[in-house]
Amino acid sequence: MSTLTVTRATLTKDLRMEWRSKDAINSMLFFALLVVVIFSFAFNPTAEESRQIAGGLIWAAFLFATVVALNQTWARELRNQVLDAYRVSPAPANALFLAKTFGNFLFVIVLECLMAPLFVVFYELRSVGPVWQLIVVTLLGTWALVVNGTFFAALSIRTRSREIMLPLILFPISIPALLAMVDATTSILTGEASPDFWIKLLAVYDIVFTLVCLLLFETVLNAE
Amino acid sequence: MKKLVPLSILVTVALLGITSYFALLVAPTEATMGDVQRIFYYHVSSGWVGMLCFFVNFVASIVYLWKRSPGSDALAAASAEVGVVFTGVLLLLGMLWARPVWGIWWTWDARLTTTLVLWLIYVSYLVLRRFSAGGQTQVLAAAFAVFGFVDVPIVYMSIRWFRTQHPAPVIGGGENSGMAPGIAHVFILTLVAFTLLGAWFVWLRYKLATEEQALESAHAQAALKGVA
Amino acid sequence: MTSIMFLKVAYIVAWLIYLGYLARILLRMKAVESERAELERTSARNAAASPLTR
Numbered sequence: 001m002s003t004l005t006v007t008r009a010t011l012t013k014d015l016r017m018e019w020r021s022k023d024a025i026n027s028m029l030f031f032a033l034l035v036v037v038i039f040s041f042a043f044n045p046t047a048e049e050s051r052q053i054a055g056g057l058i059w060a061a062f063l064f065a066t067v068v069a070l071n072q073t074w075a076r077e078l079r080n081q082v083l084d085a086y087r088v089s090p091a092p093a094n095a096l097f098l099a100k101t102f103g104n105f106l107f108v109i110v111l112e113c114l115m116a117p118l119f120v121v122f123y124e125l126r127s128v129g130p131v132w133q134l135i136v137v138t139l140l141g142t143w144a145l146v147v148n149g150t151f152f153a154a155l156s157i158r159t160r161s162r163e164i165m166l167p168l169i170l171f172p173i174s175i176p177a178l179l180a181m182v183d184a185t186t187s188i189l190t191g192e193a194s195p196d197f198w199i200k201l202l203a204v205y206d207i208v209f210t211l212v213c214l215l216l217f218e219t220v221l222n223a224e
Numbered sequence: 225m226k227k228l229v230p231l232s233i234l235v236t237v238a239l240l241g242i243t244s245y246f247a248l249l250v251a252p253t254e255a256t257m258g259d260v261q262r263i264f265y266y267h268v269s270s271g272w273v274g275m276l277c278f279f280v281n282f283v284a285s286i287v288y289l290w291k292r293s294p295g296s297d298a299l300a301a302a303s304a305e306v307g308v309v310f311t312g313v314l315l316l317l318g319m320l321w322a323r324p325v326w327g328i329w330w331t332w333d334a335r336l337t338t339t340l341v342l343w344l345i346y347v348s349y350l351v352l353r354r355f356s357a358g359g360q361t362q363v364l365a366a367a368f369a370v371f372g373f374v375d376v377p378i379v380y381m382s383i384r385w386f387r388t389q390h391p392a393p394v395i396g397g398g399e400n401s402g403m404a405p406g407i408a409h410v411f412i413l414t415l416v417a418f419t420l421l422g423a424w425f426v427w428l429r430y431k432l433a434t435e436e437q438a439l440e441s442a443h444a445q446a447a448l449k450g451v452a
Numbered sequence: 453m454t455s456i457m458f459l460k461v462a463y464i465v466a467w468l469i470y471l472g473y474l475a476r477i478l479l480r481m482k483a484v485e486s487e488r489a490e491l492e493r494t495s496a497r498n499a500a501a502s503p504l505t506r
Binding site: 248316321324325 | 454455456458459461462463465466469470473474477478480481484485487488491492494495498499
């Protein structure tokens with residue numbers, strides 16, 4: 001039973017279930033839209049200012065929407081005792097983790113693709129720097145949030161007040177990644193600085209924490 | 225061994241008393257900042273102990289994940305809590321020093337921001353410990369501690385770069401550069417005294433943690449006996 | 453607030469926090485010990501009353 005097979009099977013299962021119900025994607029989408037609208041009341045930017053602050057606003061909106069997605073990551077598994085079944089099966093734990101992480105990653109990327117035009121419209125955004133760099137930052141940044149988020153979601157399901165626990169333990173550790181995402185996005189949008197260091201930092205963050213997650217997930221899954 | 229305990233308490237308290245006296249009255253007054261600078265002795269020493277505690281937490285967590293010994297978990301819990309307390313004092317004292325000297329309570333410069341983020345990470349560790357249920361607490365917390373400590377260099381690098389890009393007033397800069405001999409001696413003394421104090425706190429808190437572990441297993445035992 | 457006031461407040465705050473934390477640890481220790489003693493007493497009572505240990 002190889003990691004790849006199990007990962008693919010679990011991922012397909014999750015995607016199919018999500019496609020049928022569209023629970024997560026709908027709630028995340030609506031939540032992110034609301035955040036965008038509310039932020040625009042709070043800040044009321046002109047086209048010039050909007051490029052300076054858009055980075056922060058966009059990632060704040062995505063962060064909150066990601067937390068909404070992450071919170072329900074393991075809910076289905078818990079409800080049907082799938083986690084217990086998984087512990088007993090010979091399937092490698094990392095396959096489950098990778099499947100969940102990829103699933104979350106795909107959800108959030110789809111969300112970001114749907115939100116991007118909304119941001120462009122509401123904040124009259126036009127990027128001074130190259131757009132492909134924005135895409136790189138988005139991919140690396142989303143993975144950074146989602147990989148730690150999926151792991152910490154697994155930690156927080158065993159706590160009281162699990163919905164509030166996840167952001168409490170995820171946000172402090174994600175601060176360097178968030179800083180990188182926001183400042184890189186602002187640098188690219190305004191064209192005032194090079195995002196290279198931030199992109200490298202995000203890459204390092206992603207590699208380091210993906211490794212740590214893979215090393216420790218089995219321990220956490222079997223914790224009892 | 226038994227005689228060592230009260231002796232070391234005495235030594236710690238005496239040392240703290242002596243160094244505080246030195247820090248407040250004997251050490252030379254700093255040229256630019258005046259007497260308010262004396263906060264620096266407690267401020268830096270407290271921070272040093274905090275960082276040391278977080279390192280101990282990291283090592284203890286790894287040992288726990290490897291050996292699953294209750295002692296290492298107790299040490300992890302103790303050192304994290306003591307570390308949060310001492311780092312909290314660092315932050316507070318920093319604010320009380322900054323206000324009269326620089327006119328601001330806080331600024332988002334590299335050093336302050338990094339310290340704050342570190343403090344937040346370990347507070348979230350304590351929150352995780354507090355809110356997790358039963359037997360899994362130790363493993364979850366130990367796993368989280370690894371994340372936290374691995375993040376430390378990344379936090380440092382990211383905030384330093386951020387501040388290179390967007391410079392802000394550096395507060396307390398150069399406090400360690402070219403210390404006058406009078407100040408340096410008192411500083412080292414305070415550092416030693418605080419390290420002893422920190423070690424004492426960790427030891428006490430560790431004892432509390434092991435007592436609580438024993439209590440929990442005693443409860444379990446009693447419940448079993450009660451069923452019979 | 454003069455700057456010397458800040459110095460005094462700083463030292464006092466530091467000591468309040470340290471002593472307060474120390475007090476908290478010691479109080480919790482006492483609570484744990486008394487709960488332990490209570491537990492011993494009730495389990496001894498239960499053991500005496502239980503038919504299995506008669």
